[in-house]
Amino acid sequence: MNKSRNNSLELFKSMLRIRMVEESIAEKYSEGKMRCPTHLSIGQEAIATGVCSALEKKDLVLSTHRAHAHYLAKGGSLKSMIAEIYGKVTGCSLGMGGSMHLIDKRAGFMGSTAIVGNTIPVAVGLALSIKLKRRKNISCVFFGDGAVEEGVFYEAVNFAVVKKLPILFVCENNLYSVYSGLEVRQPENRKIYKMVRALGIDTHKGDGNDVEEVFSLTKLIREKIVNNAGPQFIELDTYRWREHCGPNYDNDLGYRTEEEFMSWKKRDPIETQRKRIKSNEYFNLAESFAHEIEEAHKFADKSKYPSYKQFRSIQS
Amino acid sequence: MNKSRNNSLELFKSMLRIRMVEESIAEKYSEGKMRCPTHLSIGQEAIATGVCSALEKKDLVLSTHRAHAHYLAKGGSLKSMIAEIYGKVTGCSLGMGGSMHLIDKRAGFMGSTAIVGNTIPVAVGLALSIKLKRRKNISCVFFGDGAVEEGVFYEAVNFAVVKKLPILFVCENNLYSVYSGLEVRQPENRKIYKMVRALGIDTHKGDGNDVEEVFSLTKLIREKIVNNAGPQFIELDTYRWREHCGPNYDNDLGYRTEEEFMSWKKRDPIETQRKRIKSNEYFNLAESFAHEIEEAHKFADKSKYPSYKQFRSIQS
Amino acid sequence: MREISFARAINEAMFSAMKTSKEVITFGLGVPDPKGVFSTTTGLQEKFGSERVFDTPTSENAMTGIGIGASLLGTRPVMVHQRVDFFLLAMDQIINNASKWKIMFGGTSSVPITIRLIVGHGWGQGPTHSQNLHSIFSHIPGLKVVMPSNPYDAKGLLLESIFDDDPTIFLEHRWLHGQVGKVPVEEYRVPVGEAKVIKKGSDITITSLSYMTVESMHAVKELEKLGISCELIDIRTTSPLDIKRIIRSVNKTKRLLAIDSSVKSFSVSSEIVASVSMEISKLKSPPNRLALDDLSSPTSFGLTDKYYPGALEITKTVLKMFGKKTKSLNNFKKIHPHDVPGDWFKGPF
Amino acid sequence: MREISFARAINEAMFSAMKTSKEVITFGLGVPDPKGVFSTTTGLQEKFGSERVFDTPTSENAMTGIGIGASLLGTRPVMVHQRVDFFLLAMDQIINNASKWKIMFGGTSSVPITIRLIVGHGWGQGPTHSQNLHSIFSHIPGLKVVMPSNPYDAKGLLLESIFDDDPTIFLEHRWLHGQVGKVPVEEYRVPVGEAKVIKKGSDITITSLSYMTVESMHAVKELEKLGISCELIDIRTTSPLDIKRIIRSVNKTKRLLAIDSSVKSFSVSSEIVASVSMEISKLKSPPNRLALDDLSSPTSFGLTDKYYPGALEITKTVLKMFGKKTKSLNNFKKIHPHDVPGDWFKGPF
Ligand SMILES: Cc1ncc(C[n+]2csc(CCOP(=O)(O)OP(=O)(O)O)c2C)c(N)n1
């Protein structure tokens, strides 16, 4: 009970911190110091937090263009991430990757890339190596509803099933691929998790805006994987609040309705969890996070760019 | 009744002709005049014949590396095919394609290619154009159980469903991809047609060695497609008798058991149909086909190779 | 003549082509969305309907095959990808099918598709959002490769590509979309395979392509002031490459600098230097090329300036070829940060 | 020293690598099948088990990504494809991921994979079963590209590639598999990035690669008889390209013929001619290249002879460069049809 109360608080903290980090990026983006495409997860934090909190530190995670939340939830260094977005040599990828290429191997965050779907087989490869080495950890990959449309997703799942690999596929279904709704990309009324189940893998479905649900579902599923139940797939519904790429809101563009947006905003994962934990710590937390985040931006701002010599030396 | 008896005879004839053509290729291959990779369909004729006989002439077909049977069943010119395999300018592709690149547009046979799975989206494209032009025909593509493993298959089906295109996907499941059995490539006990159904498409299953079953199933399915039921998929079980590529038997290699081979040989689609029609025409038919085939080989042998000038002029 | 932007010229070409022929269709991720692929496809769906103009799943390989299939029946698909890099998923369809369909079926079929690919640049696009892959496409027989540098050519070349019966890769450098220039209202064509002399000159031949032609124009002006008369040739299409035109020019100037927007080795600039060297032995100085270092494109603002050569580097390179000093050269005041095409650009994509 | 075939040398390298390190695994369609990818993988599964040696689904793109992923944890996958052409399906994984992983994560990760690709040739392989795509791979920064021409180099270079920390494309020309040559039993390495002088000479430098080196060796012998002393350089790796070694040689001979097994334009031969021309201005005759016409590979026996240059065409080309007559040349009696590597070959694949 106490333990569970404690866990709920941890989940809340993780989400709040991610939200505040992302809002700081949105706020400062117009300063023109973060000069790279940047995809925020504001509104989708429960998935990153719920899944990564249920994983163990030794578990390995890969992600997509929209990676900040996954990176932070898995324990990636905040300073290194912000510096990376600033393009600085103190960044997790020495400034050579930017927002879309985050890595923190010590935290088990193995990378994120900017090509839709193309970390999915890489994660299966991690699972293959884990199995060959008889390790006890698992591989986990995050991707969106759009990535499911890439053939490589299907191929990767097929192989994972054939070889019974220790991997968790996490699909964040936020209904959109850039400005394109599901209806122009996938069959009407086809549920992703049902379709994927037919590929031969166990699949699960959850409310991606309920961090407790995501957490307990993932805990259970992870248990299955380490007990050799083979690969598992989970689809989580959620919604991106801001524009696909960049710091702003974009409801004015008209590709989605205000009602839809508002109905999801009401289901703010952080607010939901805040109500559950009934904590009065909110302000203390927010203050300490704000401080940490401000420090990270300062650190990034003051850091140097990588030298061209460094850049060149890596590739030769 | 008479009509159906007549149809059964036609189906038999089509299969017998295909078999005899392919056996003539196998027999003469060692002469060294057919100098290209050649994949025979001996044992699999019921699918080509059953499907193509249920299609209309205006329907469009695409195929794979193993295309002879589909080409002939759809009404492609025998002489042009044999000449193509001989690499002659009188071939359907002017000798520039060989056994794996057959085409006869007048017969609605739109091409075959040598890369596993890569005519599948092309066939979907034909269907797209058919729909845009409000034509009343359909597109049909043949492929093997191995092709189903290519992501492009999955992508192509998804799009066909989203756009409700007039296309029939025909999967010839002969249990092998070269020497590799299904068990090293696809999940145990997963039925292809069930998996594919989950992608959002109507799927069907049939005995690929029973030409009557294939024919009537395809008739029904074609009807559905022209009545706007959307794309359809059919899986047909069958077995290749000879080696994957080339004229010989290869059971000695040990990648499949003699029992398995014999059990399928007993289910020879041509013998099954011969028993059904109780025709005494067999010898007459065989004789006339033998003559036609001999003529085709002579024609091919006597024909000229394309000139380099011709070859060059096509690409500039 | 009125002036419009490169993006607008593309948009006009699309309107024009779709009006001229019902066979023309266009699709790709984002084609009918509110941003209309940097506003190049804006209004098309409204005008021509959702059967001919549509969005697609993220399935680059299948969608390319689908375009090929549709084209076999006379449909003329114009497919669009927001970045060249994404199209790497479709290499099987474009190389094994589209480029070879005609020859492998003995000329009985052809594949009249056009693939519009946007080349990313600047604002931390990084290694997988700013590749210049035209050298790869150019190496494949059976593909045409078009790289316009200005609004006039963009419209004329796109129309020509669409109504050409062969598969064409049409590359649009992101930074050109905002360029403004004179463009006729009516339909016209610019032939594929013809280079264009942008400026006549007598001392050196500079070949350039796509966005690099803009940088070259600045350099050439500067060099003129310094007493070097450059003949600037805009390649316009890298395949077929109008090598005859280039050789004619070098025969006159006896000097060559081949500028490329891709990494240096095994590139279009290599081909130009090689072809010229095999034809003309008596040059006044060794032939030269200016292209990117053989490294994946960097992301950091601290690296991109050095990685991407511009007017300044072109000017210096030419001066060196003439044995002149480059130190005092200080003429290209950057009016905005090096990683944006103009002050209006604030990211993020 | 004992002699073994090129295929056997590959097989030995695999045995040796897998014995040396448990991290080495190998997979691909047909790897453990009775034919063992032209017998290069024969016996590996029996020896090292089905966890380390396995067959795969026909899923080229995912399998490449899976190899990349496994390599991130120190596993060293050797992936095999029966034809280069099939690997076009995996261009996203190899170009957008493998080649860039190291640089886009600031050097914190590396991708030690080796991709063995068989180049098809002869017996009507046709447009999609005999492409030579090394120029494309060579153009991508971050990939190493290896093309051995003999059993000794095959073994040594494969071992080097496997234990190298960067992604390597290892191209095996089908017609080399049967070549026999001296190969040490023990493990040894041949460095990636070093060309090899096969024969010293003073009149002309010929660069060659993979199977073309075999044809070049015949030509060089013939030319010797005709009084022309050739220096034959086997490139061995096209990326990194040992351009220094080539330039050193051309500085001596003052003549260059770059031979390539791919189509001519935008190829490795273009790069060699360009690089040499930029360095050395005083050649005795214009630099030259010999490669395939810019056309997709033909299928018909009636076309392949003319399409593929061999020893005869090399000899003729060199003679022409020296202004000598080529008409009387009648020395290369073909001992078997031009489309097979030997009389033992009866098709079909
Ligand atoms: C192969 C490829 N195609 C297209 C893109 C452009 N793109 C970037 S993000 C994105 C949206 C993908 O949608 P989804 O997978 O649902 O992720 P979300 O952005 O919704 O988190 C697209 C299409 C890309 N990066 N890579």
Ligand SMILES: Cc1ncc(C[n+]2csc(CCOP(=O)(O)OP(=O)(O)O)c2C)c(N)n1
């Ligand atoms: C992309 C690609 N990968 C591999 C091959 C080699 N290959 C040729 S035929 C074949 C077998 C495919 O099996 P299936 O689709 O079941 O057809 P079948 O030969 O059984 O008729 C393979 C793997 C190829 N041609 N293309």
Ligand SMILES: [Mg+2]
């Ligand atoms: Mg999404």
Ligand SMILES: [Mg+2]
């Ligand atoms: Mg099969």
